[in-house]
Amino acid sequence: MLKIDNLEVYYGGIHALKGVSLEVPENKIVTLVGANGAGKSTTLRAISNLVAPSSGKITYNDKDITGMKTVDIVKNGITLVPEGRRIFANLTVMENLKMGSYARKDKEEIKKDMDVIFERFPRLKEREWQQAGTLSGGEQQMLAIGRALMSRPKLVMMDEPSLGLAPLLVKEVFEIIKDIHSRGMTILLIEQNAAAALQIADYGYVLETGKIVLEGPGKELANNDEVKKAYLGKA
């Protein structure tokens, strides 16, 4: 579904991605693991064209989308749940969700999708009219995910969705990811919580200072000695 070839990104003088190639097959969960600064977020941001790659190619459903405007990438069905949730704190919960469906014109379907999201996240329904900035961290993460789903994406990219959440909520976030996946969406996931991510992932890539150093099916990577030592905190 999504294919990245030899992607390179520079931030000013910093060479953040040094030729990353990876593939996200349809209907799979793919995860990128790696330490801080390895280039995970940069990869997702490059796919959404929030940062412009200096070379390399991004193909989506056999179409070259390298350099396509962020807005059009979203319209094509690729959404990003950004790191740190980035909900619009000055908008109500409802308005945040409306922003998610901004490009859509099918009013009735939008209404239906919103009901589905409120059903999945009843806490958001209760706080429909509240300013999103007043929500708790967990609720904000639900809102960020719900907002992304409102665009009816085919590929959902998530950047550290469990960051800063209490253990119970972390579990909930992973449940939600599985749930989204079971509804037919493809997922590209970044997680600090590598153990949990590799558990649910069909395939994983390990990034180190801008390069992919290891790849394989999720469970296999989880059992790989190097990965265990470096990312799972097991000897």
Next chain:
Amino acid sequence: MTLEIFLQNVANAISLGSLYALIAIGYTMVYGIIRLINFAHADLLMVAGYISFYGILIFAMPWWLAFLIAIALTTILGMAMEKLAYRPLRNAPRISALISAIGMSFLLQNLGIVLVGASPKPFPRPEGLVWNIHLGSVSFLSLTVIIPVITLLLLAAVYLVVNKTNTGIAMRAVSRDFETASLMAVDVNKVVVTTFAVGSGLAAVGGIMWSLQYPQIDPLMGVFPGLKCFIAAVMGGIGSVPGAMIGGFILGIGEIMLVAFMPELSGYRDAFAFVVLILILLFKPGGILGDHVVEKV
């Protein structure tokens, strides 16, 4: 003070307050969305005034047509300004865009002086629009009613657009976070230019009504009202649309009432605006309705 004179002052206060409110919205909306004080906003009043002036007197248009054309052209000018002077600096340090705005303001003022001359011109008051109304022993200009009514209609429209339409929600989203807004498939440039269009359109209406109320125009006519409206916007909490409305009315009403009740202080009329500003900022640094979004991190 007799009741008649008092009522006269109330009417003047409301129409001045309306004009301030209308113009202040342009400052606050633009600031809200790109954190820029658009100094050239004030000069749009002048542009709208002159286009109307030439439309009526040189091209012999009916007043309403001249006004509509003035509003349309001023709006286009505001949009062009964003595209040429501010968009290229969107990611530059904020001070660069600010200097660009000051430059834009000087450019418009001096272009005005070169093109139409520095001497003031009397602005025509079309008979169909400006007449005397007699109510008992009180007599006042039709403008005293027309200005607040048009202002209130426009303010209501702005309020509805900003709060109830998808474009309005997008404006507020963009004002918060450009990048995330673009992840929602919001075309940020389009939203920003729409904001300029709304602000400039309101400035044009304000400029025309200003020229009718104080019927003399010159290339620097925007400077003082612009400054006052900027103060009004800061007072109300810059970035807040209702704040700008409230700030405008407080300033306009305060100014007229100061002169009405204490005529000996009339020389301090302009100083009043600054004193009120300082007092409000001392006690509420963010302005009356300043940004008070609660955010948990």
